[in-house]
Amino acid sequence: MSASRLRESEVRIAHSLNRNEEQFVVKRRKDVLQSLARLGIRCSQDKVPNIALLGSGGGQRAMVGLLGCLDQLDKAGLLDCVLYLSGVSGSTWCMASLYQEPDWSTKLQTVKDRIFRRIGGPAVSWSDAYAKMKEYYSEKDYFTLTDVWAVLVVTTFVKEIDESTPSDQREQHKKDPFPIFTVIDKQCKQSGDGDPWFEITPRETGYSLTGAFVSSPSFCSQFENGRKVKRQPEVDMLYLQALCGSALADGIEIAKFLWEKIKEFFRHLLRVMIEEMEREDPMFGPIQKCSQVLLELADMNICVLNGQNPTALDRSIRIKLKELSGGKRQFIFQVEKLIVPDKRDARLNMNQYTLDVCTYLQSLQLEWPVDISMWMRINVCMALWIWGRNYNFLHNMTDRAIPPAQRTSDTRDYEDAGLLLNSPYLSVLRKERNTDLIISLDFSEGDPFMTVRGAAETCRKLNIPFPQVKIPDQDIKKPKDFYVFKGKNTPTVIHIPLFNVVNCGDQLEDWRNEYTTNQRAYSTQKITDLMTVAGKNISNNKGRLMQQIRAIIE
Template identity: 60%
Template sequence: MSASKPKESISRILKNVLNKSEQEFVAGRRNTVLQTLNKLKIQCSQKEVPNIALLGSGGGQRAMVGLLGSLVQLDKAGLLDCILYLSGVSGSTWCMASLYKEPNWSTKLETVKDKIIERIRGPEVSLTDPMAKLKKYYYGKDLFSLTDVWAVMVVMSYVKEIDEHTLTEQRKQHNKDPFPIYAVIDKQSKQSNDGDPWFEINPYEAGYSLSGVFVDTGDFGSQFHKGSKIKHQDEFDMLYLQALCGSALGDEVDIKKTMWQKIKAFFQNETTLEAMREEERERTDKAMRKEKKTEAIEADTISDASDDPISPPLDECHRAFMDLVNMNLSVLNGENPSGFDKSIRTNLNDLSGGKRPLISTMETLETADIRPEKQYINRFTMEVCEYLSSQIQNWLFDAGISICKCMAQWIWGRKYNFLHNMTDEGVKSTLLQSETRDYIDAGVLLNSPYFSVLREDRDIDLIISLDFSQGDPFMTVKDAAETCKKLKIPFPEVNITSEDKKKPKDFYVFKGQNTPTVIHIPLFNVVNCGDEVEDWRKKYRTFQGAYSAEMIADLMDVAGKNISNNREKLKEQIRAVIEKKRFG
């Protein structure tokens, strides 16, 4: 962008002040909350209207279905329109994306719920659709990462659709719904433990919740320099957003195994291989037609085939590629990968005509029977990919190579940094220096979006935390309290008894002076599951395939009971925060 052109877009640095559009939304929503409280016969003036945030934790499809079941019961209890903000991480965002696809979904939740359930218990999307979507992602942006792959190979298998809508399209479509906030974290900030890792995305803005720096959501991902946009990137769609938010279905080893298995299944599928072959046939035919045309025009000139070389046989390159995938899987499974190593080197040696295209770092596997270190296998993968990428001109094969490179480098959610080279003393310098940032599932740091609603400018009075976590059902609220204490953010003390850890109940309230009230609701507890809490946890693990229709119905019911059983307690706490505002 030349200096003479006007600035297209500028990053916003305005701490403790809400975006104007959000201010307008909140003002209108607070009127709805007031009318709802009057219907519930809860006395409240305009000034006393409580700002209530509902949080959905991560937990894969368990969180998606659990949040849906909870919202349905909040609606039946007449409490849904008391909610000002709805924020989620990971699996809860899959539910949110499905809901906000429908304008003013909360006015027709029963109908919307039926549509979502029918979809997620239905058949998977056919392979040709994710293949086409992968092509769009691969060619449609400067920065391709595993998040694009996760969207088409994993998230799609749970949500059973390709949602190409964007967040900015939802502006003005949800004035009767809670304000949505999708939460992720900045990977570099998490790793360095320096700065603000909590990152939020809503229909209007995307940015760092606590640092107070934001960019228009439509420009998140575009390239910026000193606060001005210099290169536009198309806004990501809702399928990608669900992948960005929901990729922490297990620890890193589990995710890597899943990714390599998905890559293997996708690229060894005959439909994929046939698509590669068809593209290769078309490319070869085009090259031959070009050569014949040249010969016809210049009959006395021998055509130089090097101008448009014919690739080595695709099947041989594909075989080496699949050996590489299997080799990575064998390493993760603790198996000896030397057989795949030998096959790869033999295959590529043949393809190169005996010129040994690979450097000596591969040699150690030939005789070793120990598992190679992570650094070694990553380097090995990059070397094989570099050679294969020079051999085949085929978008699907190129995409496979790029995916393997991303796996070796473990690149997720890479975006241009909208703060690049800005200067602001109130923002950590580490946020301003790098050209790109990586954004990942918030569940790897805190499996609930507390810090999106704990922004001072949102002035939240009551937080209702729905916890769908697989492990300790109190970890999210305990970690939030501990982090808030370090950051000097008002948050109540959280004390959990040893008895509660063993036998969690369905409703906890934490209060403090000059802090929001926090209601914490574990999904599986002794009230809705009796003595079978562990059985329910084992049945609904995070890291498993899509749930059956029966499992979805049972989970909806269990999650809903946590709301229906506590309708009066919820109203009691709403009254309490109103009293606190009235006299506090």
């Protein structure tokens, strides 16, 4: 590619840091040197270690746990030694809250108390949630279940609608660790072709290992061979939290949960619409009847997911569709095919039924209001299970450094990185970030060593330097609170499981059972208790953390 062509491209293809991150790193390393000196750790500027702090996924458990750990790192004087803060899924919910506040790490106690009051407080109002949902639907070319998840689910945990954007943070965090939010490319994950590891920072967004990036405000805009051809709104932090934190959006139980949330949301909307409409309005009857069809369609999906007979709901839907169309012939999936022994076939057939009903409603010569059109679109997304779809900024690029699989499609689907690896190791293992020490805070449910072992195996396959991971057999079910893995020419990795025999004692299983992933928003008492137990993993190990920092310098 010629130099002139490179200058024209808005996509940066390079295995290097962007200029702004390079400048940040230089300044941050000077601050780290001063922080090490305050801790009594002597070091020259060129020996300052690059330390990355990782927060795993784990829903609200990860959100609260990370806040508790950061609180204790701050009190120990270690937070100012961290160069990068990277998160997956629920940890990004905590990060989003922190990075609302300029230079949050200089006043963490105040910021922490503010976050605590918010997440322990009242939920977002229905009217605010509805306005946000409508904004997402109206302003973007691709409206998917990620938008729905943001409004209906993420807000129930973070208790706010954060409309700031990643680029808003560019000049606000000169004294904080550099934030890296991570997701994965679904198509790359499924096919095994290309680079699935994707990162979003205040400056750039793109593929970590391929080295293909675009300015963060341009992520989601339409590109053709490196040039922006159609602008889309920059993602806001609420949407980003949904994009990063949708690992829950996997499986039958979550589909049922989401159908129930959608039904509840639009039942409320229907009441508001009916109250505001004049009964003489010629669309009053059709809108009311269409809404009833869509509510029954949600019930029918739940019915099939539960393995129940949907015949009565099908009959009711067909009658209403006939009344709406004035007897027009219906081309809708046969209900008999929803009553089959194979539950997977029944679900797939129900998806087709849902698409047929929505297509039929859209084919009627009726001017549906935006609320109804949005409702239909959500049904289509549920049937096709579309999450995180956005324009592909690598579309039709000619640079051979980009895998062909990532250049051909006009769109890509992005999802929670926890569905591939529940900790953001790959973001800080980019060679150009020169990471010396990784502190991995693991808030995962289940196997407390899955993430670090998964990272080791992934790095082995990709030829990325990573220490060998060996876990004593006796620790698998009863993990300790601090593990160190080292290797030749590899970063040192410290692995800290959230619940362990040190901070939980003989109540390890009780803590795990109390803080499972799929549950309602925590009470203030549960938030307090979790922050305390998570913080002990830092306060109990301050000396060990400092010892490992010294070992890297020496």
